[in-house]
Amino acid sequence: MSVLNEVLAANEAYAADFGAKGELALPPARGFAILTCMDARLDPAKYAGLSEGDAHVIRNAGGRASDDAIRSLVISYKLLGTKEWFVIHHSNCGMEFFTDEVIRGLLANSLETAALGVEGFYDVGTGPGSAEAKYIDWLTISDQAQSVTEDVARIKAHPLVPAGIPVYGYIYDVVTGRLIEVPTATAAGKAA
Template structure:
């Protein structure tokens, strides 16, 4: 006897999110939204799931380009993306927004993370740079300067930094 081709597949690890999409498309209203940042903002923030970037800044879909990575660091890839966003996607200003209680700001350097992953999981991650720094304001200042002095970004591009408090929701400008 042959297996039926219309049999229901076994449950998978992504069924919850694909299933939720069915409800999402019932109320989907973003069709036709332009790919430009309507409010001219690029936001560099952390991938931390406690951060709701649109809500915390009074934005709506289409207002900003959101760039997320571990630690909200301005990496080479972040700079590449900002160049594209400025010249092709309507970005006129950049806000870099790390947050309190960030794992990437709680360790002294990348070696600590490499050692932890090796001891806990047996995986050698030394080929990667994690850009950890327990001086969060110092790292933010460094990252702002990387943007301000990047040769492919416009001189005078407004760039600011702030810290998001994951316990209160408050965004505090860093004044750097």
């Protein structure tokens, strides 16, 4: 079965037993938001105990406090009433295995999928590539605790984020499923 048909069949089964979930309100019932990574191993609903309707979940490569993540968080607070936020990066993140220079070089050579060896990513195919990658900041990570701390600090300092909103910093351990506090981030993220 194709991926598309698998997804549609799974959706059919979910919708068949949807019940009272169709009456949920738009604003998050538990009043918080999580910013985390797109990584396939992470299921924020499961690792943080969310039911449908509970909380906003924002995800991108790395779980970074990009301009777009901040756009989403500001909408979450200003229009939909969340009052606390989590920034959750994770161990063994793909964003640790390359730099802006590496991905720009790889994409200039070929758009096709690279392989990952002991020395990092390398291209197995050839062209066509694109020089466009140099106009993008890829938001790579060299140290998870540092990236969480930086992202919490960036969010707290943003002119559209009100003073006093707590922002908690955690790392999700993909081997154990546990959330590990990043003390430097949590200190910076505390309500004023």
